[in-house]
Amino acid sequence: MWWQLRAAGYLFSGAIRGMAQYRADVVFTVLAGMFYQVTTFLAVWVILARFQAVAGWGIKEIALLYGMRVFSHGLWVLPLNQMHQLSRYVQEGTFDRFLVRPVNPLVQLMFTRVRFNALGDLLGGVTLMIAGLCMVHIDWTVWKVIYLVLGVIAGAMVEAGIQLALSSLSFRFVKAARARYTVDDLFNMFGNYPARMFGSVGMWTLTLIPVTFVAYLPATVLLDRVGAEGIPSIIAYLSPIVGPMVFISGYAIWMSRLRDYSSTGN
Amino acid sequence: MPLIETRDLVKEFRRLRPKQGRFAAVRKLFSRDYEVTRAVDGVDFGIAAGELVGYLGPNGAGKSTTIKMLTGILTPTSGEVVVSGVVPWRHRQRNARNIGVVFGQRTQLWWDLPLIDSFRLIGKLYQVPDATYRVNLKRFVDLLDMSPFVDTPVRQLSLGQRMRGDLAAAMLYEPPILYLDEPTVGLDVIAKERIREFIADLNAESGTTVILTTHDMDDVERLCKRLLLIDHGKVLYDGAVDPLKEKYSPHRELMVRLASPAEVAVAGAKVVRTEDSRVWLSFDPKKVRAAALIAEVSAAYDVTDLSVTEPDLEDVIRTMYAERRVP
Amino acid sequence: MAYLGMRFKETWAYRIEILMWVLKPMLQLILLATVWRAVYNGHSSMDGVPLVVMTTYVSLSAMHTLLMQDNMPDWVEERVRDGLIGADMLRPMSLLEQVVWGSVSQVIMKLVLLVFVIPVAAIFSGLTPPAAIGPYLVAALLGWMINTCLMMLMSAVVFWTLEMGGMTFLYYTISGFLSGALVPLWFMPGWLAGIIGALPFQATVYTPVAIYVGQIGGGAAWQAIGVQGIWLVLLAALVALVWRSAERRVVVQGG
Numbered sequence: 148m149w150w151q152l153r154a155a156g157y158l159f160s161g162a163i164r165g166m167a168q169y170r171a172d173v174v175f176t177v178l179a180g181m182f183y184q185v186t187t188f189l190a191v192w193v194i195l196a197r198f199q200a201v202a203g204w205g206i207k208e209i210a211l212l213y214g215m216r217v218f219s220h221g222l223w224v225l226p227l228n229q230m231h232q233l234s235r236y237v238q239e240g241t242f243d244r245f246l247v248r249p250v251n252p253l254v255q256l257m258f259t260r261v262r263f264n265a266l267g268d269l270l271g272g273v274t275l276m277i278a279g280l281c282m283v284h285i286d287w288t289v290w291k292v293i294y295l296v297l298g299v300i301a302g303a304m305v306e307a308g309i310q311l312a313l314s315s316l317s318f319r320f321v322k323a324a325r326a327r328y329t330v331d332d333l334f335n336m337f338g339n340y341p342a343r344m345f346g347s348v349g350m351w352t353l354t355l356i357p358v359t360f361v362a363y364l365p366a367t368v369l370l371d372r373v374g375a376e377g378i379p380s381i382i383a384y385l386s387p388i389v390g391p392m393v394f395i396s397g398y399a400i401w402m403s404r405l406r407d408y409s410s411t412g413n
Numbered sequence: 414m415p416l417i418e419t420r421d422l423v424k425e426f427r428r429l430r431p432k433q434g435r436f437a438a439v440r441k442l443f444s445r446d447y448e449v450t451r452a453v454d455g456v457d458f459g460i461a462a463g464e465l466v467g468y469l470g471p472n473g474a475g476k477s478t479t480i481k482m483l484t485g486i487l488t489p490t491s492g493e494v495v496v497s498g499v500v501p502w503r504h505r506q507r508n509a510r511n512i513g514v515v516f517g518q519r520t521q522l523w524w525d526l527p528l529i530d531s532f533r534l535i536g537k538l539y540q541v542p543d544a545t546y547r548v549n550l551k552r553f554v555d556l557l558d559m560s561p562f563v564d565t566p567v568r569q570l571s572l573g574q575r576m577r578g579d580l581a582a583a584m585l586y587e588p589p590i591l592y593l594d595e596p597t598v599g600l601d602v603i604a605k606e607r608i609r610e611f612i613a614d615l616n617a618e619s620g621t622t623v624i625l626t627t628h629d630m631d632d633v634e635r636l637c638k639r640l641l642l643i644d645h646g647k648v649l650y651d652g653a654v655d656p657l658k659e660k661y662s663p664h665r666e667l668m669v670r671l672a673s674p675a676e677v678a679v680a681g682a683k684v685v686r687t688e689d690s691r692v693w694l695s696f697d698p699k700k701v702r703a704a705a706l707i708a709e710v711s712a713a714y715d716v717t718d719l720s721v722t723e724p725d726l727e728d729v730i731r732t733m734y735a736e737r738r739v740p
Numbered sequence: 741m742a743y744l745g746m747r748f749k750e751t752w753a754y755r756i757e758i759l760m761w762v763l764k765p766m767l768q769l770i771l772l773a774t775v776w777r778a779v780y781n782g783h784s785s786m787d788g789v790p791l792v793v794m795t796t797y798v799s800l801s802a803m804h805t806l807l808m809q810d811n812m813p814d815w816v817e818e819r820v821r822d823g824l825i826g827a828d829m830l831r832p833m834s835l836l837e838q839v840v841w842g843s844v845s846q847v848i849m850k851l852v853l854l855v856f857v858i859p860v861a862a863i864f865s866g867l868t869p870p871a872a873i874g875p876y877l878v879a880a881l882l883g884w885m886i887n888t889c890l891m892m893l894m895s896a897v898v899f900w901t902l903e904m905g906g907m908t909f910l911y912y913t914i915s916g917f918l919s920g921a922l923v924p925l926w927f928m929p930g931w932l933a934g935i936i937g938a939l940p941f942q943a944t945v946y947t948p949v950a951i952y953v954g955q956i957g958g959g960a961a962w963q964a965i966g967v968q969g970i971w972l973v974l975l976a977a978l979v980a981l982v983w984r985s986a987e988r989r990v991v992v993q994g995g
Contacts (some may be wrong), residue, residue: 154537325760
């Protein structure tokens with residue numbers, strides 16, 4: 148385990164050194180990422196400025212929910228930014244090399260090249276979450292602070308785990324991995340809103356997917372709205388556990404799908 | 414106990430059968446109609462430490478697939494493979510420490526960094542002790558004459574320079590086994606010779622076990638004492654080079670240059686080609702000794718020059734595959 | 741015509757991708773429709789705007805946004821990066837025309853894809869018949885043309901910077917908000933609507949869709965179309981200017 152971390156460090160410094168020429172592009176993309184997150188929230192703000200509430204959630208509560216979710220998203224998108232390169236590496240045969248080095252292939256995928264574009268997502272998320280935390284009224288306790296931290300991290304793990312599992316499709320079906328983007332869209336769009344808005348069927352579907360565990364359920368706990376939302380309180384309170392579970396499963400699936408890897412060329 | 418051992422190794426690839434017609438792509442998404450290709454169909458062999466083996470076969474024969482299973486890139490469908498006591502696909506990282514791999518077409522070096530940085534990174538990733546790293550680095554830089562370009566970014570290197578870099582990188586951590594996949598492809602004659610010399614030295618002096626896949630017969634003639642021929646997923650031949658030549662191409666050729674063009678007819682030999690004043694005679698060395706034939710021809714004709722050639726390995730192998738293809 | 745066919749074939753090759761693309765607007769419109777329904781909270785009308793109008797607005801704006809999306813900036817960037825732009829410029833058709841026809845081929849393909857979107861919109865969101873079909877079609881066409889001009893201006897940037905990178909993404913993000921696709925102008929606070937109204941982006945999606953749902957009716961509709969016309973003329977002139985100097989740049993740099 149420690150070895151993988153050290154190896155990641157070596158790869159990372161190599162990647163940084165090779166990166167000098169790409170600097171200009173990064174600024175724009177980071178800005179764009181930030182803008183994207185902020186403007187989509189602005190749209191919601193405009194709506195709620197006019198119409199006080201959505202499904203019983205006011206602008207302040209939604210700001211927190213939105214911020215938590217976007218922050219969770221940014222937390223995994225930045226380290227796993229190379230994931231979409233997987234299908235390219237597979238097609239070009241570069242991935243072969245990862246399998247003959249004494250380092251975990253996922254670690255190599257993550258750190259052989261680094262792009263900080265996703266920093267925009269993360270910064271946007273931080274901004275929104277801080278705004279949300281400032282606006283909303285919560286009876287803060289030590290437990291709630293811990294819960295917030297855990298909830299956000301677990302949220303990131305839920306999304307990351309699912310994306311990992313889907314990306315492993317690249318080992319076998321080069322094109323099917325595109326499904327990743329659709330699922331990502333699903334989380335990005337529906338995760339920011341109180342799931343109750345979608346009706347009972349909608350809410351339970353989203354819970355199974357499991358979009359609601361990313362930010363919605365932890366938010367309900369923080370806002371003391373647990374029972375009111377229609378999902379059993381126990382599930383809401385234990386929602387941070389789902390994160391690591393999904394992530395570990397996603398990772399296990401990814402590693403096991405390496406057997407499907409058929410390598411191209413020759 | 415062989416260092417590398419495979420037993421009944423099989424690799425199948427399942428691919429969706431290509432569909433024609435309208436909505437082909439959509440139908441393919443829902444199709445369960447697979448075609449199965451047996452790229453490797455029951456391969457058995459054992460390679461002892463210190464051997465230098467050539468692994469040959471036409472494209473699509475299952476060559477690369479076997480190597481990829483040996484290196485841990487692919488997981489076998491069935492059968493066993495053990496390399497240096499490790500099952501490659503089960504313990505990839507452990508296996509990786511024992512092997513060096515050079516892909517002729519794809520480099521393992523870091524594209525945007527100077528060559529020396531790649532070496533340093535490899536040293537760290539394989540946890541090579543500082544002292545060993547420095548010794549090996551110097552050794553390879555000298556042996557492969559890399560000092561002029563060791564600080565150049567890899568993407569600016571010529572193919573030959575990159576290949577030398579790849580070889581050095583593969584050996585920096587002193588793996589007992591080295592897999593070379595077409596290491597001389599695309600190189601000029603001098604570069605090829607330099608690489609071959611390096612490989613031969615490595616095998617002779619350090620005792621590195623080398624498995625070489627190549628299409629270049631000169632590589633084989635120069636380096637390999639043992640050949641593994643594969644076709645259609647099966648091993649056709651496993652043994653030394655000379656017996657192969659003898660079995661499949663027992664003939665040698667005598668080329669004589671005459672003072673003036675003439676029809677040549679000699680007992681025990683067949684004229685296979687004439688070009689101006691040169692005549693090529695094919696003969697079976699078991700039936701007619703070269704020396705005797707030379708004497709006979711020289712006596713009967715005005716010979717100004719002559720040479721005797723061994724069977725061409727390429728022809729031998731071609732013959733082999735051609736024969737094999739007859740069911 | 742032949743060129744159009746060729747670009748169309750290029751687009752057809754990516755049909756699976758494009759199909760996947762369509763999923764996003766579908767999800768978007770389901771989401772927005774739900775948001776608006778929740779926001780209306782049982783009222784059939786707010787601020788004089790009926791819920792059906794809002795849901796139809798959501799459906800139409802999603803469809804229009806889909807039509808407005810274009811890979812022109814990426815296509816141009818790729819050709820410039822690979823050095824092929826020089827060959828493109830030597831064709832009998834001017835680069836400008838090629839780029840426009842490329843967009844035409846894409847919009848045709850998207851129109852076909854709308855066939856899939858319409859039933860989803862009707863079921864999950866809302867889809868009432870148009871309030872005024874004539875003005876709507878004119879506004880839609882003008883809206884697309886304005887959008888194409890904006891795309892061309894965006895694409896031209898690559899001739900100077902050689903790398904688009906985040907810029908297209910930034911553009912889509914900003915224009916997405918400013919085009920009124922997410923929130924119609926009539927629900928925005930006055931000052932915001934004023935600013936957005938002064939920009940060309942809202943002329944691409946907001947104007948035609950607002951006309952469709954009847955929020956801009958009668959004389960006001962033709963006024964809005966007039967504004968579109970003015971924007972089109974201004975932008976087209978700007979495009980001609982910018983592209984001329986862009987092409988000159990390519991010649992100077994040797995492709």
